[in-house]
Amino acid sequence: MTPRAQTPNTARELEHPAAREIRLEEVLHALADPVRLRIVRALAASGEEMTCSLFDLPVSKSTTTHHFRVLRESGLVSQNYRGTAKMNALRRDDLERLFPGLLDSVLASAARQEERLSSAPPRPVRTSSASG
Amino acid sequence: MTPRAQTPNTARELEHPAAREIRLEEVLHALADPVRLRIVRALAASGEEMTCSLFDLPVSKSTTTHHFRVLRESGLVSQNYRGTAKMNALRRDDLERLFPGLLDSVLASAARQEERLSSAPPRPVRTSSASG
DNA sequence: GACGTACTACGACGCTTATCGTATAAGCCC
DNA sequence: GGGCTTATACGATAAGCGTCGTAGTACGTC
Numbered sequence: 068m069t070p071r072a073q074t075p076n077t078a079r080e081l082e083h084p085a086a087r088e089i090r091l092e093e094v095l096h097a098l099a100d101p102v103r104l105r106i107v108r109a110l111a112a113s114g115e116e117m118t119c120s121l122f123d124l125p126v127s128k129s130t131t132t133h134h135f136r137v138l139r140e141s142g143l144v145s146q147n148y149r150g151t152a153k154m155n156a157l158r159r160d161d162l163e164r165l166f167p168g169l170l171d172s173v174l175a176s177a178a179r180q181e182e183r184l185s186s187a188p189p190r191p192v193r194t195s196s197a198s199g
Numbered sequence: 200m201t202p203r204a205q206t207p208n209t210a211r212e213l214e215h216p217a218a219r220e221i222r223l224e225e226v227l228h229a230l231a232d233p234v235r236l237r238i239v240r241a242l243a244a245s246g247e248e249m250t251c252s253l254f255d256l257p258v259s260k261s262t263t264t265h266h267f268r269v270l271r272e273s274g275l276v277s278q279n280y281r282g283t284a285k286m287n288a289l290r291r292d293d294l295e296r297l298f299p300g301l302l303d304s305v306l307a308s309a310a311r312q313e314e315r316l317s318s319a320p321p322r323p324v325r326t327s328s329a330s331g
Numbered sequence: 332g333a334c335g336t337a338c339t340a341c342g343a344c345g346c347t348t349a350t351c352g353t354a355t356a357a358g359c360c361c
Numbered sequence: 362g363g364g365c366t367t368a369t370a371c372g373a374t375a376a377g378c379g380t381c382g383t384a385g386t387a388c389g390t391c
Contacts, residue, residue, distance in 0.1 A: 096231035166308035176298035
């Protein structure tokens with residue numbers, strides 16, 4: 068077969084769902100995994116493209132690839148090759164148009180939870196009648 | 200054992216996670232299932248408690264029970280018995296305190312997607328050279 | 332006490348998924 | 362070209378999950 072005639076350097080193009088094909092359930096499912104949520108948060112924090120290898124994840128290389136694929140197929144991130152590296156970016160515009168405010172509230176919730184869980188003193192119950 | 204001494208009508212109490220135990224990942228996972236998202240939307244729309252049997256779901260009774268359990272254990276809904284019926288309610292206050300705006304943006308996104316998918320004309324491609 | 336209603340528990344089944352290791356392909360640099 | 366880096370593909374595995382049916386429990390009513 069060898070159908071890849073010349074295809075200079077843009078040869079490796081990855082399939083992305085069109086904006087209208089993105090489904091809320093899949094986006095939520097993609098975000099529900101701790102590793103993937105971490106990836107999305109890192110991408111949002113950097114605001115720019117990042118290569119896969121920049122992420123410090125507690126899983127193997129293969130698993131990382133798998134998670135990036137899930138993120139891409141759900142429509143959360145876009146990926147394109149740049150030399151040997153693969154650049155990843157959040158599809159903020161598409162997501163904002165489809166689900167206004169969703170990504171931001173998830174990101175804010177994640178940040179809030181991290182703060183709450185890390186700095187949470189073993190505060191017993193605080194019985195100071197001030198009521199909650 | 201028979202530890203249920205007298206316990207008049209509040210005998211059957213269900214375990215709910217405390218607010219501080221609610222995890223974003225579990226909430227997102229709970230919302231990622233179409234059936235459960237539908238339940239949550241119905242609860243939000245009604246604004247009040249609803250019995251399990253009020254929901255018109257495309258799954259069996261057992262499966263419905265399963266989904267309600269997932270919702271309760273994730274912290275999304277609270278359940279308490281009232282006679283033979285089990286009343287379900289969204290834990291809006293707890294969720295809003297933990298993840299401000301999250302639930303609303305998910306609900307809005309779901310509504311938006313439903314509208315988009317139902318009223319979507321099979322608009323071909325619109326090749327009007329306007330470039331995309 | 333007997334019956335009906337509402338929901339649960341349990342076991343089963345099949346599909347999906349998160350994980351890994353190894354082998355492989357594409358591109359860069361010398 | 363040779364070797365290094367980066368990421369993929371593939372197969373395997375174990376766990377999780379959505380689904381169901383059946384049997385059972387709790388409650389209200391007669």
